Amino acid sequence: MKGFIGSDNAAKIGTAMELAHARQRSAAMRAENCPTIEATVDEVGDTGQLINFDPVVNVIATPEEGGQIQIQTLVSKLQIPRRGDRILLMQNPQQPAQFVYGGLLQ
Secondary structure, three states: OHHHHOHHHHHHHHHHHHHHHHHHHHHHHHHHOOOEEEEEEEEEEEEEEEEOOEEEEEEEEEEOOOOOEEEEEEOOOOOOOOOOOEEEEEEOOOOOOOEEEEEEOO
16 A cells, blocks of 8 residues: 555554544443433434435434434435334433434344
8 A cells, every 4th residue: 555655645544544443432432321222213304415425314213112202313325224123322411301323223
């Protein structure tokens, strides 16, 4: 790789990758302390917004405990939740009454 892009650029890429991995580990550790719930998707609606070509969608889901939760979230265009899918929701630490999308459950 160094021969193709040069050693300076290869070092910058390596540093950026290390920083990204450190941030992912930090986010994962913070997420471990957040209460999570599993929910079933009832409805998904497109907002028409894209961020880096990934859609922002409105999701209405029913947790196992009952009730309904509505969130607006960015999702990968490769993993857009559909009706009936199981998803993970995490309680927002700054606003405990709100939830954050945690991804699809397998």
